[in-house]
Amino acid sequence: MVNVMDLVEEEFIYPGTRACAGCAMALIYRIALKALGPKTIITVPASCLTVLHGMQGFCTTKVSVLHTPFMTTAASASGIVASLEEKGLADEISVVAFAGDGGTTDIGIQSLSGAAERGTNFIYACYDNEAYMNTGVQRSGSTPLGAFSTTTPGGKKSHKKNMPKILEAHGIPYVATANGSYPLDIYEKFQKARKIKGTKYLHILSPCPPGWGFPPKDTIKIGRLAVQTGFWPMYEVINGKYFLSKDSQKYLDPSKRKPIEDYLKTQKRFDKITREEIKNYKQYIDDQWTEIRKRVENY
Ligand SMILES: Cc1ncc(C[n+]2csc(CCOP(=O)(O)OP(=O)(O)O)c2C)c(N)n1
Numbered sequence: 001m002v003n004v005m006d007l008v009e010e011e012f013i014y015p016g017t018r019a020c021a022g023c024a025m026a027l028i029y030r031i032a033l034k035a036l037g038p039k040t041i042i043t044v045p046a047s048c049l050t051v052l053h054g055m056q057g058f059c060t061t062k063v064s065v066l067h068t069p070f071m072t073t074a075a076s077a078s079g080i081v082a083s084l085e086e087k088g089l090a091d092e093i094s095v096v097a098f099a100g101d102g103g104t105t106d107i108g109i110q111s112l113s114g115a116a117e118r119g120t121n122f123i124y125a126c127y128d129n130e131a132y133m134n135t136g137v138q139r140s141g142s143t144p145l146g147a148f149s150t151t152t153p154g155g156k157k158s159h160k161k162n163m164p165k166i167l168e169a170h171g172i173p174y175v176a177t178a179n180g181s182y183p184l185d186i187y188e189k190f191q192k193a194r195k196i197k198g199t200k201y202l203h204i205l206s207p208c209p210p211g212w213g214f215p216p217k218d219t220i221k222i223g224r225l226a227v228q229t230g231f232w233p234m235y236e237v238i239n240g241k242y243f244l245s246k247d248s249q250k251y252l253d254p255s256k257r258k259p260i261e262d263y264l265k266t267q268k269r270f271d272k273i274t275r276e277e278i279k280n281y282k283q284y285i286d287d288q289w290t291e292i293r294k295r296v297e298n299y
Pocket residue numbers: 046047048049070071099100101102103104129131132133134135140
């Protein structure tokens with residue numbers, strides 16, 4: 001496990017971005033770029049991350065960024081990879097697609113699936129703030145059960161889509177989940193992904209103060225609660241082998257998990273959640289960990 005002294009000092013995001021105060025996505029991106037280094041080309045579809053970069057001529061990052069239409073993030077990354085391969089630069093420069101959950105689980109899934117099936121040599125990172133935040137909080141395939149959005153005013157009626165599992169089914173060499181509240185884990189996972197050839201997929205939970213309805217000072221606490229309640233397990237699947245990440249390991253023991261209510265009650269978006277849905281969450285979490293236990297015991 002890396003420690004804070006291992007992080008490179010150089011910053012690749014200039015201070016004063018247009019992200020909201022307390023935005024986990026900005027923290028995730030800052031740490032990811034430190035792990036990836038200057039020889040990186042990023043592709044980004046429309047999202048809060050586009051806004052973070054700023055208007056043309058005022059880019060907030062030191063690395064090259066290509067803004068792409070929504071559904072073409074992974075396709076544009078594939079084009080960049082093909083061009084670098086042609087120029088003999090593919091081993092030197094990392095190509096990274098960075099997209100929101102709407103751009104990944106819904107709108108960009110077909111080009112991502114195509115790139116993963118071809119084994120395109122790139123990293124695809126989804127920061128998951130669990131809704132279309134940039135356009136005012138519409139539900140996405142990644143919005144969780146019971147959460148308010150402007151298109152689910154009574155709370156969403158189904159669980160979030162399990163994108164890491166979908167990507168795992170493509171047989172790619174690296175799939176990982178992470179969380180904005182564990183920056184060292186994010187750093188390590190991007191460093192690892194950078195060194196693996198083929199398609200790498202990282203799915204990172206990204207608490208969003210205005211969209212989830214909590215004060216900006218609570219971002220880290222809420223991200224941690226997602227892990228501590230067992231809702232958000234952090235793991236890696238490397239060449240098909242499952243590894244539970246250090247900060248999630250103790251939650252294999254159900255008695256160590258905090259009640260899911262501790263997480264839900266911190267956020268206004270769950271104000272209308274029903275008792276039935278909370279019961280459903282408990283089962284969902286238990287089922288998730290039963291599966292994890294089997295996979296961990298297998299290796
Ligand atoms: C083809 C297309 N449809 C819709 C939009 C409008 N749009 C811009 S950003 C955005 C939300 C993106 O949501 P997500 O990918 O989750 O990223 P977030 O804003 O949450 O960071 C939408 C719908 C667009 N730019 N292009």
